[in-house]
Amino acid sequence: DIQMTQSPSSLSASVGDRVTITCQASQDISNYLNWYQQKPGKAPKLLIYDASNLETGVPSRFSGSGSGTDFTFTISTLQPADIATYYCQQYDNLPPTFGPGTKVDIK
Amino acid sequence: QVQLQESGPGLVKPSETLSLTCTVSGGSITSYFWTWIRQPPGKGLEWIGSIYYSGTTTYNPSLKSRVTISVDTSKNQFSLKLSSVTAADTAVYYCARGPEYSNSWYVYWGQGTLVTVSS
Numbered sequence: 001d002i003q004m005t006q007s008p009s010s011l012s013a014s015v016g017d018r019v020t021i022t023c024q025a026s027q028d029i030s031n032y033l034n035w036y037q038q039k040p041g042k043a044p045k046l047l048i049y050d051a052s053n054l055e056t057g058v059p060s061r062f063s064g065s066g067s068g069t070d071f072t073f074t075i076s077t078l079q080p081a082d083i084a085t086y087y088c089q090q091y092d093n094l095p096p097t098f099g100p101g102t103k104v105d106i107k
Numbered sequence: 108q109v110q111l112q113e114s115g116p117g118l119v120k121p122s123e124t125l126s127l128t129c130t131v132s133g134g135s136i137t138s139y140f141w142t143w144i145r146q147p148p149g150k151g152l153e154w155i156g157s158i159y160y161s162g163t164t165t166y167n168p169s170l171k172s173r174v175t176i177s178v179d180t181s182k183n184q185f186s187l188k189l190s191s192v193t194a195a196d197t198a199v200y201y202c203a204r205g206p207e208y209s210n211s212w213y214v215y216w217g218q219g220t221l222v223t224v225s226s
Contacts, residue, residue, distance in 0.1 A: 091210070096154045098153070
């Protein structure tokens with residue numbers, strides 16, 4: 001299986017801050033990388049697919065970049081509604097695998 | 108709007124078989140892959156397996172010997188069976204769907220159902 005790592009595992013930032021999360025794959029996955037947001041007690045929500053494509057209806061303050069093994073997820077201006085855990089997911093190889101998550105809260 | 112809803116027992120005894128059904132409404136089950144994903148309490152997400160509407164399945168090798176996913180197109184449902192469960196199978200189980208003809212990312216999710224394995 002392809003192993004996904006994320007850093008940091010958690011972060012605390014102020015409203016309006018720029019937040020960056022990194023995701024690394026154990027091997028080259030091209031751009032087959034997705035990002036999800038999960039709020040407590042809720043199902044994950046797709047934010048970004050294929051590394052940099054914003055899912056329909058997702059605010060433009062969310063963005064993604066990267067290819068190969070290294071990827072970045074950014075919230076340009078952190079909002080209170082963005083408090084959640086964020087997961088990356090690869091689908092280059094079966095089984096699809098998820099990163100361990102990054103918990104984001106407000107300072 | 109496509110909606111997915113998991114149903115099934117919330118408590119399963121060790122060594123028994125966990126059985127869940129996902130009912131799809133607001134859209135057809137054809138032309139899509141249908142997936143089960145689980146999340147142990149306080150932990151991350153694990154992909155269990157997928158089924159194409161035609162019946163072709165793919166399973167996580169770590170669970171393959173215990174997993175069966177099936178689809179009933181006439182009822183717009185797909186199902187999960189996980190045999191010989193242990194406490195390690197306690198998790199919230201989600202059903203999910205991706206884009207047409209692709210098993211790449213998951214746009215639509217059920218609300219999730221907690222299954223506890225305990226005697």
